[in-house]
Amino acid sequence: MTKRYWLIKSEPEEFSIDALAKVKVEPWTGIRNYQARNFMRDGMQIGDGILFYHSNCPEPGVVGIAEVASTTFPDPTQFDKRSDYYDPASKREEPRWLAIDVRYVRKLVRTISLAELKDHDELSEFTLVRRGNRLSVMPVTRAHWDFIIDLEMQ
DNA sequence: GCCAACGTTGGC
DNA sequence: GCCAACGTTGGC
Numbered sequence: 001m002t003k004r005y006w007l008i009k010s011e012p013e014e015f016s017i018d019a020l021a022k023v024k025v026e027p028w029t030g031i032r033n034y035q036a037r038n039f040m041r042d043g044m045q046i047g048d049g050i051l052f053y054h055s056n057c058p059e060p061g062v063v064g065i066a067e068v069a070s071t072t073f074p075d076p077t078q079f080d081k082r083s084d085y086y087d088p089a090s091k092r093e094e095p096r097w098l099a100i101d102v103r104y105v106r107k108l109v110r111t112i113s114l115a116e117l118k119d120h121d122e123l124s125e126f127t128l129v130r131r132g133n134r135l136s137v138m139p140v141t142r143a144h145w146d147f148i149i150d151l152e153m154q
Numbered sequence: 155g156c157c158a159a160c161g162t163t164g165g166c
Numbered sequence: 167g168c169c170a171a172c173g174t175t176g177g178c
Binding site: 033034131132133134 | 158
């Protein structure tokens with residue numbers, strides 16, 4: 001099975017790369033977008049690479065590397081009335097929302113900012129930098145993955 | 155805090 | 167099924 005690559009967004013005030021480094025494995029819950037869910041369900045395989053992206057913060061950008069640590073399972077927060085992610089329309093027999101486990105791999109030696117990513121023509125087709133993109137889980141091509149990782153040491 | 159871009163909801 | 171209204175995301 002060929003390894004695939006992904007990018008997931010997280011608001012560092014909610015859950016940062018440092019928080020992931022501390023817990024090592026985190027259930028990635030609260031995804032409430034069908035396209036993002038389908039990427040997790042139909043695309044993600046254990047061991048796939050993940051670019052960990054900080055959004056909604058002073059310097060949005062890629063800050064670390066993680067990996068897919070489980071296949072999808074029903075997101076428990078959809079059934080939790082006290083959760084912000086509670087979905088009264090979702091039934092236990094037929095869960096609408098799914099989660100995966102994300103495992104920490106390493107922090108990048110520096111943040112590769114969104115502004116920097118936008119500067120490179122090689123990444124012009126990358127979903128993240130396309131106008132209007134709001135996906136919190138998206139696929140990354142091998143070529144884009146390699147290019148971004150190479151930027152780290154420049 | 156503003157607001158563009160999108161997704162979702164619900165009336166019809 | 168259409169589409170206006172509304173809510174959310176997330177950069178700036």
